[in-house]
Amino acid sequence: MPNFSPLTLCISATSFAISQFLFHVGSCRLSTRFTCGFTKLNAKQKIEWNSRTVSTIHAAVVGCFCLYILVYDDAVNKDPVWGNPFMVKLNVAITSGYLISDLLLIICYWKAIGDKYFVTHHVAALYAYYYVLGEGMLPYFGNFRLLAEFSTPFVNQRWFFEVLGYPKHSLPNMVNGVLMTVVFFIVRIAVIPTYYTRVFSTFGTEAFHRLGLGAQCAWIISSVSLDIMNVMWMMKITKGCYKVLYHTDGVLTKTQKNGKAE
Template identity: 70%
Template sequence: MDPFSQLILLISVVSFCTFQWLFHSVSPWASSRISPGFLKLTHKQKIEWNSRTVSTLHALLVGLFCLYILFFDEAVNQDPVWGDPTLVKINVSITTGYLISDLLLIFYYWRAIGDKFFVIHHLAALYAYYYVLGQGMLPYFANFRLLAEFSTPCVNQRWFFEVLGYSKASKPNMTNGVLMAAVFFLVRIKLIYMLDGLRVSTLSFLVELFL
């Protein structure tokens, strides 16, 4: 195994351990001090709260990394298929550690946060990221896919407000709703149209490559 592959593996392992630590230790400790309502939640709600807190932290971390790659990584932006995937691999390895960590928590706390669709989602993502990490393929598209994580914090925040008893008509809830709609549109809908032309050219390249 070459040194860079060892680094990617190490980052994934550290990522896994870090997100486990955030779930079991940091989130309960910080949440009980930041939001007094956390202590009034049921055991199952606390498990989901901690899971969503970690999810939000992961989304912000990889999302900001994605923006940096999008604006400053010329190698990936100039060659979406085979451009130097170094930074994308690092970001994907962080996400890989998170996904494996979250899968473990889903199975362990199945009665509280178990969801077969999340399991399918995580496994499908890990399968796709295997080609990014193992083959270095399509780093530009992997980066764009991870940009969609920017909508996750707003979705989680809506759940936080709901479980804390905020009215749907409350100002914080409405503000979050507007922000969620705007971010969701930008990172999960508008990006589709931005990628259409690039997809066509990339597919043409792949057809020529393999035929």
């Protein structure tokens, strides 16, 4: 029987409410102050802009909290399956509130921001976080997955540049593109061996058997599903980054040749 503490429920509800407020009110006010380009967007673009603004703020908060826990929470690091989950629950509660809010927005504004992969991602994450919040299980692994949020601001910034009309080969766009590719690889792909090494080390232990079949399936299925999507996204991002850099090299080479010919 899951045991959701009043504190985590309150944090999830607060996170949901703040996410909704930022989408409907906060993003518009902030964006009009930082760039005049926001007012020139059409209704569909503004919906996605607001959604990505909320996503960026959530990623910054949760990512920093996640890193703090991985570095300083000894109880969770020593016992990844049943370590004291208090700090992790707080972080996961923030994320759960945001995910539920984002799912609601995706459904309500499907024509503008509907994406079956994001729905799959959110549902898989919430399925796994149910066990972290309700049972206090797998705190280390639940928190570890949130490292991926560090790549989100760069992914969103790429879209911001695109919708504001920045050329693909402009310096800000290229710098962000390279950073996005590197950070995405580090926090979503390069960490896969470390993550699954820790997963496999728990197999067969008493702590693992205590989880029960339901939690074990939720853990493994959601982890594999999320990583398959991460690999697919990584391939797309790498191809896009390569095309931009390769095209730029080609333009520079052609320019240099023309200069020599002259």
